[in-house]
Amino acid sequence: xxxxxxxxxxxxxxxxxxxxxxxxxxxxxxxxxxxxxxxxxxxxxxxxxxxxxxxxxxxxxxxxxxxxxxxxxxxxxxxxxxxxxxxxxxxxxxxxxxxxxxxxxxxxxxxxxxxxxxxxxxxxxxxxxxxxxxxxxxxxxxxxxxxxxxxxxxxxxxxxxxxxxxxxxxxxxxxxxxxxxxxxxxxxxxxxxxxxxxxxxxxxxxxxxxxxxxxxxxxxxxxxxxxxxxxxxxxxxxxxxxxxxxxxxxxxxxxxxxxxxxxxxxxxxxxxxxxxxxxxxxxxxxxxxxxxxxxxxxxxxxxxxxxxxxxxxxxxxxxxxxxxxxxxxxxxxxxxxxxxxxxxxxxxxxxxxxxxxxxxxxxxxxxxxxxxxxxxxxxxxxxxxxxxxxxxxxxxxxxxxxxxxxxxxxxxxxxxxxxxxxxxxxxxxxxxxxxxxxxxxxxxxxxxxxxxxxxxxxxxxxxxxxxxxxxxxxxxxxxxxxxxxxxxxxxxxxxxxxxxxxxxxxxxxxxxxxxxxxxxxxxxxxx
Amino acid sequence: xxxxxxxxxxxxxxxxxxxxxxxxxxxxxxxxxxxxxxxxxxxxxxxxxxxxxxxxxxxxxxxxxxxxxxxxxxxxxxxxxxxxxxxxxxxxxxxxxxxxxxxxxxxxxxxxxxxxxxxxxxxxxxxxxxxxxxxxxxxxxxxxxxxxxxxxxxxxxxxxxxxxxxxxxxxxxxxxxxxxxxxxxxxxxxxxxxxxxxxxxxxxxxxxxxxxxxxxxxxxxxxxxxxxxxxxxxxxxxxxxxxxxxxxxxxxxxxxxxxxxxxxxxxxxxxxxxxxxxxxxxxxxxxxxxxxxxxxxxxxxxxxxxxxxxxxxxxxxxxxxxxxxxxxxxxxxxxxxxxxxxxxxxxxxxxxxxxxxxxxxxxxxxxxxxxxxxxxxxxxxxxxxxxxxxxxxxxxxxxxxxxxxxxxxxxxxxxxxxxxxxxxxxxxxxxxxxxx
Numbered sequence: 001x002x003x004x005x006x007x008x009x010x011x012x013x014x015x016x017x018x019x020x021x022x023x024x025x026x027x028x029x030x031x032x033x034x035x036x037x038x039x040x041x042x043x044x045x046x047x048x049x050x051x052x053x054x055x056x057x058x059x060x061x062x063x064x065x066x067x068x069x070x071x072x073x074x075x076x077x078x079x080x081x082x083x084x085x086x087x088x089x090x091x092x093x094x095x096x097x098x099x100x101x102x103x104x105x106x107x108x109x110x111x112x113x114x115x116x117x118x119x120x121x122x123x124x125x126x127x128x129x130x131x132x133x134x135x136x137x138x139x140x141x142x143x144x145x146x147x148x149x150x151x152x153x154x155x156x157x158x159x160x161x162x163x164x165x166x167x168x169x170x171x172x173x174x175x176x177x178x179x180x181x182x183x184x185x186x187x188x189x190x191x192x193x194x195x196x197x198x199x200x201x202x203x204x205x206x207x208x209x210x211x212x213x214x215x216x217x218x219x220x221x222x223x224x225x226x227x228x229x230x231x232x233x234x235x236x237x238x239x240x241x242x243x244x245x246x247x248x249x250x251x252x253x254x255x256x257x258x259x260x261x262x263x264x265x266x267x268x269x270x271x272x273x274x275x276x277x278x279x280x281x282x283x284x285x286x287x288x289x290x291x292x293x294x295x296x297x298x299x300x301x302x303x304x305x306x307x308x309x310x311x312x313x314x315x316x317x318x319x320x321x322x323x324x325x326x327x328x329x330x331x332x333x334x335x336x337x338x339x340x341x342x343x344x345x346x347x348x349x350x351x352x353x354x355x356x357x358x359x360x361x362x363x364x365x366x367x368x369x370x371x372x373x374x375x376x377x378x379x380x381x382x383x384x385x386x387x388x389x390x391x392x393x394x395x396x397x398x399x400x401x402x403x404x405x406x407x408x409x410x411x412x413x414x415x416x417x418x419x420x421x422x423x424x425x426x427x428x429x430x431x432x433x434x435x436x437x438x439x440x441x442x443x444x445x446x447x448x449x450x451x452x453x454x455x456x457x458x459x460x461x462x463x464x465x466x467x468x469x470x471x472x473x474x475x476x477x478x479x480x481x482x483x484x485x486x487x488x489x490x491x492x493x494x495x496x497x498x499x500x501x502x503x504x505x506x507x508x509x510x511x512x513x514x515x516x517x518x519x520x521x522x523x524x525x526x527x
Numbered sequence: 528x529x530x531x532x533x534x535x536x537x538x539x540x541x542x543x544x545x546x547x548x549x550x551x552x553x554x555x556x557x558x559x560x561x562x563x564x565x566x567x568x569x570x571x572x573x574x575x576x577x578x579x580x581x582x583x584x585x586x587x588x589x590x591x592x593x594x595x596x597x598x599x600x601x602x603x604x605x606x607x608x609x610x611x612x613x614x615x616x617x618x619x620x621x622x623x624x625x626x627x628x629x630x631x632x633x634x635x636x637x638x639x640x641x642x643x644x645x646x647x648x649x650x651x652x653x654x655x656x657x658x659x660x661x662x663x664x665x666x667x668x669x670x671x672x673x674x675x676x677x678x679x680x681x682x683x684x685x686x687x688x689x690x691x692x693x694x695x696x697x698x699x700x701x702x703x704x705x706x707x708x709x710x711x712x713x714x715x716x717x718x719x720x721x722x723x724x725x726x727x728x729x730x731x732x733x734x735x736x737x738x739x740x741x742x743x744x745x746x747x748x749x750x751x752x753x754x755x756x757x758x759x760x761x762x763x764x765x766x767x768x769x770x771x772x773x774x775x776x777x778x779x780x781x782x783x784x785x786x787x788x789x790x791x792x793x794x795x796x797x798x799x800x801x802x803x804x805x806x807x808x809x810x811x812x813x814x815x816x817x818x819x820x821x822x823x824x825x826x827x828x829x830x831x832x833x834x835x836x837x838x839x840x841x842x843x844x845x846x847x848x849x850x851x852x853x854x855x856x857x858x859x860x861x862x863x864x865x866x867x868x869x870x871x872x873x874x875x876x877x878x879x880x881x882x883x884x885x886x887x888x889x890x891x892x893x894x895x896x897x898x899x900x901x902x903x904x905x906x907x908x909x910x911x912x913x914x915x916x917x918x919x920x921x922x923x924x925x926x927x928x929x930x931x932x933x934x935x936x937x938x939x940x941x942x943x944x945x946x947x948x949x950x951x952x953x954x955x956x957x958x959x960x961x962x963x
Contacts, residue, residue, distance in 0.1 A: 075726055076887075077859030081693040082579035170859075172942040284590060444938055445913025447854050447863070449825045450540070450588045451572035456581050465588055486940055488580075490856040492863055492910035495938050509551075512913055514830040515847035518837065 021069040029062020039127040040116060049133040056151075060159050067163035076170035078488050080279075080457070088411065089276050095411035103408035110399040113145035139194040147194075153269060154190045158182055160272035167275070173483045173496075177261055181268035189265045202228050204235045207263050209242045211302040212425035214393055219313045248432055254498055255439025256429035257481025264425075266418060269407065270459065271482060274415025278459035278484065281414035287461055291421050291478065293358070298397055299427040300362050304369055305393045307332050308386035311373075326374070333370045336363060347435045350505070397422060416459040420478055430477030438498040439481065440505075441474035443467060445512035448493045454485035468493050471508040531555040533839060534616060534626040536606050536777070540825055541806025542632030543567045544832025545839075546599050552840035557598070558624070560616075562605035564656050566591060571825060573659045574686045578693045606777045611799045628839050631778075631789055631797070631804040632832070635771035635823055644740025649748035650765040653687050662690075666764045669695040674762040676700075676751050678737045679769035680707045685720075685857050687766045688729050699730040699760055701737060701753070707857075713870050715880045716905055719889050720857050726886075727858050740765055771823055773808040786810055788821045793845040795835045803838070805831035815848065817867055824853060850920045851903075852913060860887060865916040866903025868893040876902060879926075879954045883908070883946065890950055894926035901929045909946070910938035930954055 018026070035045075035055035045051040071079065088094040108115050117126020124132055128143050131151060135143035161178045168174035188207040196204055202224040210216040216239050225232035250258045260267045307329070314325045340363045348356065384392075406418025419426050433439060441464070448471070454464035460478045464485045467474045474494075486494040510519055533549055535542040538561035546557050559567075568586040575581040594601050605619040609629070617623050637652025639645045651661050666672035675691050677684050680702030688698045704710055706717035707724060724731050736754040743749045750761040773788035784790045784798045788810030795803045804810075806828035811820045830848055837844040854863045868891055872878050875897045882889035888908035894901050901924045904916065915936045919929060933947040 075723075075859050078580075080578075080580040084582050085579040171940060172944070173940045176942055442938075444910070445917065446826045446829075446852065447913055449571040449854075450569040451575065452569055452581060452585045452588065453572070453575065456585045469588060483940060490861065491854040492861050492938060495910070495940060497941065510833045511826055511829050513826070513849040513852060513917060514833060515844070516849065517847075518834065518844060521842075 025065035032058025260480035281461035434477035537632035541828030548836030684768035
């Protein structure tokens with residue numbers, strides 16, 4: 001980039017300084033936040049209930065008043081003025097401070113919860129102690145680091161969700177979608193599991209589906225489900241149905257958006273607290289290539305890990321239970337081969353060459369591991385012990401990738417890094433969306449002016465413009481259907497919709513409205 | 528055999544589209560020359576860089592490696608002259624390049640009308656990358672630029688007004704017509720935009736012309752004087768957005784025929800058989816349908832590029848655009864148009880107009896009273912489907928059929944409130960009243 005170009009992007013001024021109300025509300029929010037920080041610094045508040053309420057209350061009040069004032073008196077419409085001029089949203093100093101702060105928080109949360117005041121033997125102290133009253137109110141026990149995290153996470157989705165709704169108040173799709181993620185976060189991800197715990201039932205979040213929930217088939221979880229009678233069996237059945245029946249049907253009808261931007265908690269946070277960073281995703285062809293390799297490798301990893309975990313859970317005597325280690329191994333191999341075979345048989349023309357090679361390669365790797373294991377089973381299952389595999393996966397993918405990089409680096413890499421590069425659930429739904437779904441983003445004839453708003457604001461790094469300017473519909477596995485590309489388009493070119501499979505993937509060589517004989521000629525030629 | 532060398536002057540949408548399609552169809556050597564920018568960028572998005580929605584790099588529709596991969600050579604140079612007799616062009620740095628086919632896709636430049644002071648510092652148009660850079664200097668914030676006056680009520684004028692207001696710069700917007708863009712939009716549509724502009728705190732002056740630009744000693748703009756009222760408005764920036772004209776400076780000395788633009792026949796050929804002109808700079812000798820002879824629209828540049836590529840690659844093809852369409856965005860109101868809706872209804876034409884009371888949505892349908900044929904549609908704050916409308920125009924649908932099937936053209940996002948029933952009822956009432 002030449003010097004001039006750099007200047008042009010960076011010399012711009014912020015649209016307006018903060019208003020008085022915005023300054024006051026920022027101060028209110030910061031006071032609330034400082035109560036939590038003081039708690040982390042082990043200040044022992046006398047009345048925990050009061051100070052916890054104050055802390056969370058002031059944070060919420062500050063954010064809500066700030067958001068209200070920010071969009072008050074402005075005409076409904078796109079509100080991206082100055083996004084690339086503000087330090088916080090253009091990888092400036094504030095962005096880095098925030099990213100490092102969040103990353104630090106995640107590292108402590110995952111690996112050093114004792115510094116947050118977690119105490120197994122005595123009463124909690126620090127910030128975890130501060131949350132004890134709320135935890136006792138909801139689940140009857142003292143707080144854990146996960147309770148603190150869950151509470152703050154839910155709160156973030158609500159207060160930043162409010163801001164998002166204000167920002168997109170002219171767009172009912174965006175508003176409804178945000179209410180939906182708020183509902184699923186509060187009900188499914190936060191309250192239901194906590195209340196189940198209070199009732200001495202297994203921990204279960206119905207919205208957290210395998211393989212995103214990589215612990216679903218872990219021995220401890222299966223034990224807990226199977227020892228809880230009917231309710232445990234219902235949960236187990238629901239978990240299986242979710243991934244094998246419910247999600248394929250919903251994805252067929254609506255695309256993967258039904259999950260990724262309407263239900264999922266990761267998506268919920270990305271769409272609300274992460275919304276100001278959506279334009280930071282990398283749009284290059286190179287990053288798309290990296291994305292495909294990384295996300296599918298994670299999927300293979302989680303598949304192998306899960307097979308290993310279930311394998312080690314099962315017995316070998318068919319008289320005790322029909323599903324033995326051997327039966328399970330061979331049926332897994334059979335199932336994966338069947339899926340691969342069906343896709344190759346019916347959908348191979350829709351796959352690029354490298355996708356076919358990669359799929360075949362992955363299949364061979366998995367089958368080889370299964371085969372190796374079958375002829376060599378005794379002690380070390382899958383070369384490594386299965387618990388080691390699960391631990392490694394949990395450390396690398398579950399914690400480091402989805403938490404530290406995924407959320408910690410919102411202000412640097414954008415808000416959907418985890419969803420785009422790491423989430424195995426997104427990979428599964430993405431394959432279904434690409435090959436078996438009615439969902440697409442329709443391009444409106446010849447109206448595209450290649451302005452690039454759609455590509456810039458795509459959080460998944462899809463170069464939407466590359467399709468729109470060719471008059472081509474966008475059918476990409478990574479699209480989470482957030483709808484922002486359609487919203488920022490100044491010419492009304494894009495529409496998310498579920499329509500017939502016919503002409504879903506279209507490709508027009510010339511602009512709609514150009515000479516019909518030219519269009520026909522080119523069509524003939526390509527046929 | 529010597530390889531054909533196609534030279535394209537101008538790396539805008541027309542030239543680049545031509546290059547891409549020539550590459551698809553042939554192995555010819557292709558060179559695109561531009562003095563404006565190294566790489567193709569989307570001119571229509573210049574405003575978003577100033578407003579901070581995007582950075583310069585986002586304006587490039589193709590990554591930089593695209594051009595080498597497709598063997599399209601990019602040359603940042605200024606063409607000083609063309610010698611058609613010798614199939615050569617001359618560059619400013621003295622180099623000369625030979626071509627077998629030459630495509631002129633030089634685009635437009637802002638049009639000025641000889642006002643005194645029109646070339647002063649602080650007076651500018653908004654068309655090129657350089658204009659955007661200049662605007663960053665002239666109006667970086669409301670301290671340097673305490674006040675701006677925009678002259679010319681068209682698409683670029685309203686964009687400039689929106690841009691400046693995002694930096695808190697107060698704008699007075701001078702519009703010659705009775706209403707904003709009233710030379711294109713029917714009055715009832717244009718009035719809605721008037722209202723909307725005012726909602727964004729723009730000081731909109733209708734029926735107002737510029738008399739002169741008043742300057743300080745150093746040829747720096749100081750104020751403008753209005754023609755009608757003699758009022759003097761002091762300002763630091765004057766945006767001249769009174770239209771664009773074809774950019775022909777390198778053709779002055781040549782025997783390539785020009786009028787306002789480079790004159791071309793239906794095959795986009797100039798008076799030299801191996802020189803073509805496409806995009807904003809081309810002027811049809813005989814206008815096509817009701818289209819203006821010079822079409823300075825994004826998609827027509829694209830279509831001409833697609834067409835000329837066929838001709839150059841051995842399949843001589845006339846430029847035959849189908850039904851007229853276009854779109855724009857006025858602050859927060861999107862506008863789309865398909866077919867013809869003239870500012871004042873032509874003979875036998877009738878306009879049906881509907882608008883929402885909140886002033887953000889409207890629709891105008893034009894039809895022929897004699898045969899009831901649907902002629903064209905304008906929508907504001909509502910998106911409609913190009914393909915469906917295009918088919919209706921092809922099939923010469925009647926106004927009644929169109930009204931009955933309005934919901935088929937809706938292209939608004941899911942869950943948006945739809946107004947087709949309202950619109951249908953309002954139009955029905957209107958038509959019945961006339962019959963009764």
